[in-house]
Amino acid sequence: MIIDCHCHAGKGDRMTAPWNTDAPIGPYLRRARAAGIGRTVIFAPFHSDYARANAEVARIVARAPDRLTGFAFVHADRDAGRILNMVGRAVQEWGFRGIKVHGRDAMPTREVCEVARAFGLPVLVDVIGQASVVDMLAPQYPDVDFIIPHLGSFSGDWRAHQQVVDQMARHANVYGDTSGVYRFDYLEMAVRQAGPEKLLFGSDGPWLHPAAELYKVKLLGLPAADERLVLGGNIARLMSRVQARPALRPSLARAAARPSERATVEKLIHGDPSLAPPSQADYQL
Ligand SMILES: [Zn+2]
16 A cells, blocks of 8 residues: 655644645645555644644545554644643544654744654654754664654755655664655666665655656565555554553653643553554554
């Protein structure tokens, strides 16, 4: 199955640019179906309240659960102290499978990485050209998988691409996504240097056309087994490690929770027996 690991859905509230105004999923889904894309990872556009934006993404996923999987968007600074609750709700109630962080909001903090580790979630982090951050994150959290979209730069900064390809090769837990990368040679370099198991197909829909983005991967001309990894096998593997009952240390719960949210954290740690772990079956290729 072809899986698009990077698409936005729902409405933003700032309305100064497409990426904080509206990410309509309808046109994307029509284009994706025509392109043969079977499943898509979606997360919110930029928003001033990601708890609300994630709830909207959950409602969108619920309308097409056979085609959509959610990631929880968090603002590492603004949401400090409630990351655990936001992500916990997203995983346990909505079946979300990852975390999205955008460097323009704030780079991932320890709180974000600890929560990702506790739930076994990949973190898709846009480093906005500041690829050096990856060399801080990856060794500190070797058991957390980091997906770097646009090979480090949506604006085509070739220095960032070069650095991210090198990081994908050096760090076992660093992956890159293909979305928006127009300097094709860096996609080839990523496969050659880091291996096909480190590159993930993503479209950055609905603003970029998923078929056009998919065609770039086809143009790599990979052996069928390698192409299957890039087009879905890799993201399926990264999403299969999620655990609904988090492996939380009490120290994390104390550090991460605002006093007003303690009760929810207690429930997250000790578990709510009514919540079954999300099914793994959807992600088999
Ligand atoms: Zn994006």
